[in-house]
Amino acid sequence: MLDTVLFVVFPYVAVALAVAVGLLRYYKDRFSFSSQSSEFLEKRELFWGSVPWHYGVVIILIAHLLAFLFPGLWGALVADPIRLYTLEIIGLALALLTIVGMVMLIARRIQRPRVFSVTTTLDWVLLVTLLAQVVLGFWVALMFRWGSDWYIRTAVPWLRSLVLLQPDIRFITALPWIVKLHMLGGFVLVALFPFTRLVHIFTVPVTYLWRPYQVVIWNRRPGPSGRRS
Amino acid sequence: MDIRAQASMVFHLDKCIGCHTCSLACKNIWTDRKGAEYMWWNNVETKPGTGYPTLWEDQDKYRGGWDVVNEGGQLRPKLKLQGRFGALANIFYNPYLPSVDDYYEPWTYDYANLLDAPESDDQPTARAVSQITGKYIDTIEAGPNWDDDLGGSTIYAANDPNLAGLSEEERAELAEIQRVAFFYLPRICNHCLNAGCVAACPAGAIYKRGEDGIVLISQEKCRGWRMCISGCPYKKVYYNWHTGKSEKCILCYPRVESGQPPACFHSCVGRIRYFGVLLYDADRITEAISVPNQNLVEAHRSIIQDPFDPAIIRAARDRGISDAMIDAAQKSPVYKFVKLWKLGLPLHAEFRTLPMLFYVPPMLPVLARVTREGRYEVAGAADNSLAPLLSSLDKARVPIRYMANLFAAGNEEIVAEVYRKLIAVRLYNRAQQVGDVSADEMQRALETGRTTAEEAAAIFRLTSRPTYQERFVIPPIHREEAIAQTIDPYKERSETGFGLTEAPSRRW
Ligand code: HEM
Ligand code: SF4
Numbered sequence: 001m002l003d004t005v006l007f008v009v010f011p012y013v014a015v016a017l018a019v020a021v022g023l024l025r026y027y028k029d030r031f032s033f034s035s036q037s038s039e040f041l042e043k044r045e046l047f048w049g050s051v052p053w054h055y056g057v058v059i060i061l062i063a064h065l066l067a068f069l070f071p072g073l074w075g076a077l078v079a080d081p082i083r084l085y086t087l088e089i090i091g092l093a094l095a096l097l098t099i100v101g102m103v104m105l106i107a108r109r110i111q112r113p114r115v116f117s118v119t120t121t122l123d124w125v126l127l128v129t130l131l132a133q134v135v136l137g138f139w140v141a142l143m144f145r146w147g148s149d150w151y152i153r154t155a156v157p158w159l160r161s162l163v164l165l166q167p168d169i170r171f172i173t174a175l176p177w178i179v180k181l182h183m184l185g186g187f188v189l190v191a192l193f194p195f196t197r198l199v200h201i202f203t204v205p206v207t208y209l210w211r212p213y214q215v216v217i218w219n220r221r222p223g224p225s226g227r228r229s
Numbered sequence: 230m231d232i233r234a235q236a237s238m239v240f241h242l243d244k245c246i247g248c249h250t251c252s253l254a255c256k257n258i259w260t261d262r263k264g265a266e267y268m269w270w271n272n273v274e275t276k277p278g279t280g281y282p283t284l285w286e287d288q289d290k291y292r293g294g295w296d297v298v299n300e301g302g303q304l305r306p307k308l309k310l311q312g313r314f315g316a317l318a319n320i321f322y323n324p325y326l327p328s329v330d331d332y333y334e335p336w337t338y339d340y341a342n343l344l345d346a347p348e349s350d351d352q353p354t355a356r357a358v359s360q361i362t363g364k365y366i367d368t369i370e371a372g373p374n375w376d377d378d379l380g381g382s383t384i385y386a387a388n389d390p391n392l393a394g395l396s397e398e399e400r401a402e403l404a405e406i407q408r409v410a411f412f413y414l415p416r417i418c419n420h421c422l423n424a425g426c427v428a429a430c431p432a433g434a435i436y437k438r439g440e441d442g443i444v445l446i447s448q449e450k451c452r453g454w455r456m457c458i459s460g461c462p463y464k465k466v467y468y469n470w471h472t473g474k475s476e477k478c479i480l481c482y483p484r485v486e487s488g489q490p491p492a493c494f495h496s497c498v499g500r501i502r503y504f505g506v507l508l509y510d511a512d513r514i515t516e517a518i519s520v521p522n523q524n525l526v527e528a529h530r531s532i533i534q535d536p537f538d539p540a541i542i543r544a545a546r547d548r549g550i551s552d553a554m555i556d557a558a559q560k561s562p563v564y565k566f567v568k569l570w571k572l573g574l575p576l577h578a579e580f581r582t583l584p585m586l587f588y589v590p591p592m593l594p595v596l597a598r599v600t601r602e603g604r605y606e607v608a609g610a611a612d613n614s615l616a617p618l619l620s621s622l623d624k625a626r627v628p629i630r631y632m633a634n635l636f637a638a639g640n641e642e643i644v645a646e647v648y649r650k651l652i653a654v655r656l657y658n659r660a661q662q663v664g665d666v667s668a669d670e671m672q673r674a675l676e677t678g679r680t681t682a683e684e685a686a687a688i689f690r691l692t693s694r695p696t697y698q699e700r701f702v703i704p705p706i707h708r709e710e711a712i713a714q715t716i717d718p719y720k721e722r723s724e725t726g727f728g729l730t731e732a733p734s735r736r737w
């Protein structure tokens with residue numbers, strides 16, 4: 001019963017919240033979409049926190065996503081032991097990066113009065129949750145080896161079942177509680193996403209790669225030749 | 230040809246008295262808010278000095294503006310900060326971002342203590358309180374205009390990047406207490422044609438308004454990636470540490486749209502400021518910055534177009550520029566100073582953003598010189614002739630080299646030309662009003678200054694006795710039409726008229 005609440009009901013609630021509140025926030029309070037950078041107030045420690053954190057977490061998240069989207073390909077990839085070991089080592093190293101980064105980020109916010117003063121309660125909740133989540137992830141990877149392999153046979157089918165609206169938790173009920181906690185943590189973060197600065201993930205400025213350098217906005221059309229530039 | 234109109238400015242530095250009224254007018258209207266306390270959209274710095282933020286002109290440190298790279302003999306502009314992929318790679322941490330210590334920690338005073346302190350033997354004090362942390366600050370280590378009037382000049386003025394190229398002797402002379410010289414440099418956003426802030430913004434939140442060229446940051450699109458602060462070589466984008474958004478001078482567009490000059494212009498005590506529109510050819514922007522440093526000022530002038538030329542008028546109309554705007558361009562005092570008389574120079578043209586705020590370089594600290602023996606050598610005072618004024622440029626008190634570093638990307642001839650003309654205007658007026666300059670001498674001055682009696686009279690008039698309407702020719706923005714295109718007038722009617730209807734503070 002508890003499993004159903006945590007791994008069926010809660011994920012749907014979390015995703016519903018993320019979508020509904022996220023959209024509402026985007027259309028009603030777009031001003032609030034910001035990375036809330038605090039680099040202006042403190043630079044040096046931010047470097048040692050933000051850079052390892054982001055490079056670690058972004059790559060790991062992409063790996064989670066790829067394995068979920070293409071379990072077949074992923075399975076083929078980790079079928080070869082050498083590739084599996086390499087992947088696991090890279091994963092562990094990245095997880096370590098995120099932990100170091102997040103510890104730095106939290107310590108910095110506690111120790112530097114300037115940064116402390118711009119930290120909201122939800123910032124604290126988010127940072128602590130993220131730290132817990134990456135520590136759990138690291139622990140799982142270390143203690144329950146070859147996660148990149150069993151992930152596609154446990155979490156992936158469960159997640160797929162959720163997406164297909166035919167929830168099936170049999171794939172994960174037998175997993176150790178610590179693994180389940182990491183899965184739960186994922187959806188806690190999904191639920192936190194629309195209420196916190198995490199919304200910055202969805203505004204990654206990829207268009208910068210191709211947009212013209214200068215941006216000019218006209219109220220009226222600038223004449224018969226009609227070029228707007 | 231793509232003719233556009235640009236709200237442009239001239240600051241006449243000989244008239245600035247360094248009173249900071251402009252800065253306060255701006256602060257009281259726009260930046261008296263949490264997170265914006267340290268922002269001085271308008272600031273006035275003492276030169277020589279390191280300015281605000283400290284050493285903003287040092288682009289090895291801050292990497293603002295554009296470089297040029299030589300590609301097979303062809304110069305090509307390149308954003309100095311980073312490439313496009315670099316922007317994404319550095320987004321988690323911008324190595325070149327100035328931090329609050331490069332400005333100062335904003336503070337207020339614990340005034341309440343003056344009234345509420347319990348009775349004691351000592352007078353109560355109002356201690357300084359940080360506006361960021363709310364904690365007491367024991368020693369204030371920096372503040373706005375910390376080096377005003379050469380305060381702490383051994384640290385500040387001595388490290389001015391514009392001193393590059395000056396001999397040891399010249400530097401020593403500038404700093405020597407009895408011979409010291411300085412002037413003021415008021416600065417606002419230059420509303421550049423090739424803005425570094427716009428180009429550096431990953432989110433594309435910064436834009437130039439097509440109609441009048443005012444550069445604005447959309448507060449709704451800004452995501453706090455804080456690249457613009459580095460991209461602007463003038464450090465005129467500021468990061469609001471409370472809202473997580475960047476902000477900058479908005480050229481008081483709500484005032485301009487209702488026919489008033491920006492507040493700093495309006496309040497300027499020395500009346501040093503001129504406001505007007507310039508027509509320029511947007512197709513030639515890249516061309517104008519793809520030239521060697523010493524040609525930059527000329528190239529900049531060359532893309533500014535003559536608003537009386539029928540071909541230009543036709544091209545402007547073709548691009549939807551209204552007759553009223555063309556009329557404003559013809560009356561523009563900026564056009565006269567910059568293009569017609571060639572007296573207005575861009576600040577640090579070598580940053581290659583094509584700034585549209587121009588400066589008439591100051592003459593006062595330049596011409597009089599104090600000799601080694603401590604004699605005050607006002608040119609012309611020695612004999613009864615004023616002729617030495619003309620030849621005194623190379624022994625100027627503030628070396629021409631310094632002025633050239635500031636206003637002509639190092640090209641001394643450009644600055645000298647301006648000075649020769651300014652001197653000619655002085656001699657011409659001296660002849661008219663005091664009558665102790667011979668006709669010959671005056672004629673020679675006019676020739677050396679490459680000017681005429683009529684032009685000298687016109688320059689004198691616009692410099693010293695302009696009316697309010699002559700100083701400020703506010704371009705018609707046609708706000709009514711603009712709004713009708715974007716907002717339903719019935720909706721607009723019930724709104725405040727400004728964009729944000731919610732307080733700019735952190736809510737999530
Ligand atoms: C590629 C996508 C991302 C980009 C471009 C990005 C960018 C940023 C930036 C610019 C900051 C502000 C740093 C500063 O203070 O100057 C930031 C902070 C932060 N980001 Fe990201 N981020 C991304 C992905 C993520 C992801 C996936 C997570 C977590 C799941 C995340 C969590 C955070 C957190 C917690 C902070 C606050 C750190 C602190 O100041 O304590 N970000 N991010
Ligand atoms: S001076 Fe103004 S327009 Fe030019 S780069 Fe700086 S902020 Fe942008």
Ligand code: SF4
Pocket residue numbers: 244245246247248249250251252273413415496497498499500501
């Ligand atoms: S108000 Fe005018 S005179 Fe006074 S400091 Fe500002 S620019 Fe100079």
